[in-house]
Amino acid sequence: MDIYEARLLTDAAKRYKVVIKWCNQGASGDGVRQLREWYDADIIGDVHTVYIWTDRPVWPQGVPWPSQKSGSTCRA
Numbered sequence: 001m002d003i004y005e006a007r008l009l010t011d012a013a014k015r016y017k018v019v020i021k022w023c024n025q026g027a028s029g030d031g032v033r034q035l036r037e038w039y040d041a042d043i044i045g046d047v048h049t050v051y052i053w054t055d056r057p058v059w060p061q062g063v064p065w066p067s068q069k070s071g072s073t074c075r076a
Contacts, residue, residue: 006022009022
């Protein structure tokens with residue numbers, strides 16, 4: 001999410017009188033800040049390629065799909 005999108009969400013939340021929440025902890029660690037400081041200070045030189053990766057899922061995410069169709073789970 002960029003700042004434009006964040007502002008759009010904030011404006012929409014005010015307009016529709018709802019509470020919103022989004023998280024971006026992944027970009028707030030000390031390593032990220034230190035790398036940015038090195039970049040700003042021209043310590044690491046010109047950056048032309050950045051490779052990123054993740055070890056997710058570190059916990060189950062999403063809703064698993066059933067392996068076969070099942071009937072209704074509603075009971076009368």
